[in-house]
Amino acid sequence: AQKVTQAQTEISVVEKEDVTLDCVYETRDTTYYLFWYKQPPSGELVFLIRRNSFDEQNEISGRYSWNFQKSTSSFNFTITASQVVDSAVYFCALRFGETGTASKLTFGTGTRLQVTL
């Protein structure tokens, strides 16, 4: 069975602080894909990053970075020098389904990040 756990329900930080959002996943597949999505207060879902199970390189995009560790089944997301505009709910997701089928995702329950001045 596929499962994604985001244990942090809500995090509050002051602007310019660094913050890490945790994501732990469970899967029996050897090939799988992980995603992060952002849902700002306006409600839409914005794709941030994807990572396949064969690529454990960490990735940095501006103030965002992702740490993928197969040994601990984790795919954590760090925001450096947080800003008020980062306030949102962040979802981690795991693709399930056989190779060659639709990209169905199992989502975690989300982490609400509140960044204040």
Add this chain to the structure above:
Amino acid sequence: NAGVTQTPKFRVLKTGQSMTLLCAQDMNHEYMYWYRQDPGMGLRLIHYSVGEGTTAKGEVPDGYNVSRLKKQNFLLGLESAAPSQTSVYFCASSYGTGNSPLHFGNGTRLTVT
């Protein structure tokens, strides 16, 4: 380029009423999906489609039906709405398989009283 468009944005139904949610995408994506989002539960897959004329069940299909008569449209129907179907519904589409990211619409907030 509109991406994925959902209509309506909001709807209130009474128990037992029916309605159809419309999803349209202009990216020529083969795959389309319907998810529901409930507090504390993340998003759960209701139904999906791998191409025009095809549909398949997701994790929580009961009480819903779907149709994909045209490649660009994916309809979600509620034949007899129940309060448990109060939720925010998201449509998504993707190019293909594997690591293709899903592109989401802005959601439809449905309340069933």
